[in-house]
Amino acid sequence: NMTSKYFKNQWNSEIFELKAELNNEKKEKRKEAVKKVIAAMTVGKDVSSLFPDVVNCMQTDNLELKKLVYLYLMNYAKSQPDMAIMAVNSFVKDCEDPNPLIRALAVRTMGCIRVDKITEYLCEPLRKCLKDEDPYVRKTAAVCVAKLHDINAQMVEDQGFLDSLRDLIADSNPMVVANAVAALSEISESHPNSNLLDLNPQNINKLLTALNECTEWGQIFILDCLSNYNPKDEREAQSICERVTPRLSHANSAVVLSAVKVLMKFLELLPKDTDYYNTLLKKLSPPLVTLLSGEPEVQYVALRNINLIVQKRPEILKQEIKVFFVKYNDPIYVKLEKLDIMIRLASHANIAQVLAELKEYATEVDVDFVRKAVRAIGRCAIKVEQSAERCVSTLLDLIQTKVNYVVQEAIVVIRDIFRKYPNKYESIIATLCENLDSLDEPDARAAMIWIVGEYAERIDNADELLESFLEGFHDESTQVQLTLLTAIVKLFLKKPSETQELVQQVLSLATQDSDNPDLRDRGYIYWRLLSTDPVTAKEVVLSEKPLISEETDLIEPTLLDELICHIGSLASVYHKPPNAFVEGSHGIHRKHLPIQHGSIDTGESPVSAGPAASIDQPQVIPSQGDLLGDLLNLDLGPPVNVPQGSSMQIGAVDLLGGGLDSLVRRMYREHSFLWFVKVWLPAVKAKGLEISGTFSRRQGHMYMDMSFINKALQHMTDFAIQFNKNSFGVIPTTPLAMHTPLMPSQSIDISLPLNTIGPVMKMDPLNNLQVAVKNNIDVFYFSTLIPLSVFFVEDGKMERQVFLATWKDIPNENELQYQIKECHLNADTVSGKLQNNNIYTIAKRNVEGQDMLYQSLKLTNGIWILAELRIQPGNPNYTVNARSKEIDRLQNAFDIVQNIFKDILHP
């Protein structure tokens, strides 16, 4: 290839010329040459061969030239480590220069040269610079420690630089403080439990003082650092809030958002409904609105964060919906985010205005935006019942425009409206059917088919409509195929005489001609169901569906809480936890909202007191099309999203001669706590009703997993459940969801979500729970023991230092020693098993051949239990020493703890 060869030659001659110029006698010439080198470097040309010549220019008193040479060095030192060493002398000399700007420049650049040999030489100058008389040098040296830590963490620790950095937090210059805080914060992210920053009230006070005096960037570093602090009580939290609040008026939006983060976190610790609490909530709203008058990119970041804030604390912005109205020339990313927030804030009070806006938006140009606006109209209908009628008529107007994507989007949301308000708007079905031909998207086709199937008895030509879809059955998407199958089965059950041929056709298409396992399975199940017992088939397929919930697209509460801790950061923009997009160690440490210090007496459970929203907020039903109407979606959706009621269909499974049992078992086994299912209420004691069950903890929530079996000859209805007061304040989060009658010899599995905000009464034994179950026949009582491990919360990992201090604090009389016998596991397996049950290993030591494990666990009511596990090689008996401050309150709790260790380690 002649051309590339030519260019190569030309480049070679250029390099040659540059080499000559770099060695020119005139300083100006040399400077020009270095500039050319940097220009070539910028566009990606390889100028590494000029290394010695460039380094030769380093010895100069021209600061600008020196900076250029340094820039070159930072880029190429790594590829030429041996030659880079030539520069060391010059750096060391510059670190002694009388001019502080030069000293700082040298230490700043040296830290950017990632060559081991150079790093060694850096230590002494850096140590001096950290104590330099000039603050400019000190603030640069502080950052240099972070650079060095990135290259060689061990060396930084060994050389004591972390201590020097900590000393700088008390520096008299606010910028030095800010940089030291930034460096320490970043370093401590890679040692999550090290308590590097040593945040104590004195240090916090220093930071708050520096906050008033440093640059805008420094304020951001300090606020971000403050947000990681856990105040010891509400008074401290309030006094920090008071000193952070003025930052809400800063012109820099990042300062404002970081201040909002601190306040949102510490609000958790303040007692509700006090004057201060309410004033603080009010103060948060104006600055958030002001962020929307900034530049569009900052608006975008602000809107993504506001989206989280309105989910966590809707009261803050509920009066401000107007500021989220879309402006004609907002960038599209701002428009889409505003729309999202508008729907979240829509309420009875503002629905008229919101609807008028949405109608305007539905006529705009951008397809994504228009679709979202149409969807939003449907959401409004579902959310604000009074507006449903107007929303439906607006949607009909939009369908009349015949704009293809508008029609399709409208039909999808009308399907949801039907599910929310059954038997109310069916009069519009005729209009919908007119648009059948224009639907070319799977979502819209599936929605239309669902509507036809669901209301088959009111649509005269339902069979023709569904048949028309059947022609191209194999070209449809899986979603459409599944919905069509179900719709035709529904039609058959409603109009059996005319549609037998159709149902046979679809069953054979699904089971014989398809190679999609989901479709085949569902086809077979319908087939057997219809051929074995048409009456039951009718009950199952045409059963009443639970209504869909008002709010959708809500972020799952634990994730929401975690994201609140990341306000202003990328995580809050992506709505994903950092470990979803950050590599390596940095993102792994998960953040939690601070927890109010409750005790067993008040019944305040820390787990539920923090994210109180998890109780107030409606359950989220995943919007997976026909989930609830269909039999087998149980294995399609993840069980965690379906906290209750979902396993109801299991009862019908008997018709298939069992088989799904194993599925349910598998579901349970995947969670960390597996306790044996016990019969709680035998049938002989409860007029034929048998209840067996167990407790479990999944994804941070407690559940009571029960099977109800009807062993009587009559059906049972009207089930309800109630708990007596108990030691941990356990109550059901939702009522017992049994919507269908329990037929003779049928069994229904229910997973009842629990929380610990109920009234507290001490029980004996401590974990005793008395339960009353009612049905149409009678009320029955039973009592059971809740395995204590269900109360072990996920954030039971104590900081190392805190563990040590707490352990020492607890008097010896609060200690219990016992032995676990015949356990043949090694220390790591033990640690893993315990961790699966939220008992965390804080440290592991090997002392004279024995493994010592230090464990911590925390109960829902905030009580900590610490334990030391001793494992001697060759000895199957482990010694456990457990301590807890609250031992007198717990009394026999230790017996239970003892059992827990046993149970977990002896499966």
Next chain:
Amino acid sequence: MIGGLFIYNHKGEVLISRVYRDDIGRNAVDAFRVNVIHARQQVRSPVTNFARTSFFHVKRSNIWLAAVTKQNVNAAMVFEFLYKMCDVMTAYFSKISEENIKNNFVLIYELLDEILDFGYPQNSETGALKTFITQQGIKSQHHTKEEQSQITSQVTGQIGWRREGIKYRRNELFLDVLESVNLLMSPQGQVLSAHVSGRVVMKSYLSGMPECKFGMNDKIVIDKQGKGGTTDDSGKSELGGSGKQSIAIDDCTFHQCVRLSKFDSERSISFIPPDGEYELMRYRTTKDIILPFRVIPLVREVGRTKLEVKVVIKSNFKPSLLAQKIEVRIPTPLNTSGVQVICMKGKAKYKASENAIVWKIKRMAGMKESQISAEIELLPTNDKKKWARPPISMNFEVPFAPSGLKVRYLKVFEPKLNYSDHDVIKWVRYIGRSGIYETRC
């Protein structure tokens, strides 16, 4: 923290590339070009993530600025930094253009080395930077020891935005109250949303380290004083306006020179100002806004090929005041074939390239009205989709503050030098401009 910073021209050629972190490789420069600048579908977010690397970008005319990171950085801070960087570049070589960037690339690298260290933003106030980063590179060598320590103490100091030893023969200050009034009105004349976003811009030419105190007719302050029963005589200072009642400020933000804790506790605005021009505060009001113009639209579709449009504008302020640079923009459908316009005042033109009738009036006094009518001929189309009817928008400038804000005083104290508040010559000016001022039709 920020891992690297790139500047590209509109073609995606890299003009500046500065990498701060080891986890950012050379390929990141290309990743942004390929996935954002050259993306087949226009990128719909200012933050993007490819291969676990996040990119933040802003565009200034044809120039792309991108910050890149692999960590969970403070996103708001990164954007604020990019804006700040644009400000700094503008302060050094005015317009951000490919040519200016190429001509100043050495300077830009020097700035980037100073204002971003290992990805942590450092002092980026131009006032401070200009004392030691100069385009000549000569000054830096001739600093005396005192000068050097003065530079470093300013860069790291509590008053990083002002240097010591400033002297003026004539102490003078200019205050501009610049407001932009925003409106969205329904065709029936109902205010859907209205707000004023205002800025107080100050040009200060004051000697020494003057301590300033700024007062305005803030409702909270006035009410507090009213309750106390004492009237502050400063309210009658030479800057005071017509004594109009107080206004409710929804929210305000301040330049970093203002002592925020003092504002929070006493609601007083005190500060040591930077030298020269800067933005003292921004604020927002939504209550009792004076809407300088009202637009009354009337659109009638005559058959499928003709539209009749009539628009009346009414000015709503004191007859003695004059509004200027009035412009009404009436959107027309894409299939417009011809337009005939009649207006009573000013000039109106159909601009086919902008799909709008643009009606310009040089001046208009208060409490007047004027009208335009137009006939729009349309080409028949097969397009089923209806015309979206974008809103009618307006531009204007008025010599008062639509929010009702009045400056009550700006006091200057410089205890070390012998000039007093009375010696300072003060000027104040109010300008109200249209922001997004739209009426749906």
